[in-house]
Amino acid sequence: MGAWGIINEVKQMPSELFEQKKSIITVCRQLVHLGLTLGTWGNVSVLCDEPGKVLITPSGMKYDVLCPDDIVAVGLDGQIWEANRRPSIETPLHLAIYRQRSDVRAVVHTHSTFATAAAVAGTPIPAVVEDMAQIVGGNAEVADYAPAGSAQLAENVISALGPRGAVLLANHGVVGVGADIEEALQVCQVVEKTACIYAYAKLFGSPKTISEKDIKEMHDFYKTKYKQQI
Ligand SMILES: [Zn+2]
Structure with a gap:
């Protein structure tokens, strides 16, 4: 059986x-x-919405020409259900996150500049601003380097992500997760903005951190109250 299993x-x-x-x-x-x-x-x-299946972008296609038929449906076990294209090389990473985190319903992976700079330096991005504390719930830690698309990278990401909303991939980029696709995208935006602020704050002086207790309170507020107002 091939890497993606049989086609149903x-x-x-x-x-x-x-x-x-x-x-x-x-x-x-x-x-x-x-x-x-x-x-x-x-x-x-x-x-x-169909249990046990994930929809994911195809590998190496320009986003401005993507159409719904190009999106691939894959089982959580890696079995391909519907595919006109090869699925993203990072499919194992996405699937590993869904298997590990029952609260996650969307995963977005980007290569944004400031967050990737932190990932290259091996420096976690701390929750030094309110929106990062709320939506990510703590640091974006750095997952150890492994080649893109490898099972090892998926394993490293699971370990570094923990219960939080974002993780950095060493020498690579960012992964944001969320309860829906808009939230996963917003996580990636907030992580990038926080990485930029953190870098500039270091130029101004020594960035002040927010206590673990306050981060937890802000994250709990976001999950239980703030989101319900949307
Ligand atoms: Zn990538």
């Missing part, structure tokens, strides 16, 4: 799946528009 019989796509595929394409184009990645790099996935 293609079924008629329910309309909810079509909408989820469109939401992935929208976020992919936002990644480029927001300067969080260049070209075809980065990848995006969502947990399907």
Whole structure:
């Protein structure tokens, strides 16, 4: 059996799946528009409304030409359910996160500049500002280096991500997770902004940290109160 397992019989796509595929394409184009990645790099996935399945971007396709038929449906076990394209090279990483974290329903991977600079330096991005504390719930730690697409990278990411909302990939980029695709994208934006602020704060002096207790309170507030007002 190949790396992606057998290809199952293609079924008629329910309309909810079509909408989820469109939401992935929208976020992919936002990644480029927001300067969080260049070209075809980065990848995006969502947990399907159909249990046990994940929708993920194809490998190496320009986001401005993506259409819903290009999005690949993969089982949490790596089995391909519906594919007109090869799935993202980082599919094992996405699947490992969904298997590990029942609260995660979307994963966004970017190569944004300041966060990747921290990842190259091997420096975690601390939750030094309120929005990072709220949405990420702590540091974006650095996962040990492993080649892109490898099972080792997926393992390292799970270990460094823990229960938080974001993780850095050494010499590579950022992974943000969320309860939906908009939140996972927002996590990546907040991590990039915080990395930029942290770098500039070091130029001004010694960045002051927020206590673990206050970070936890802000994160709990975000999860239980703030989000419900949206
Ligand atoms: Zn990457």
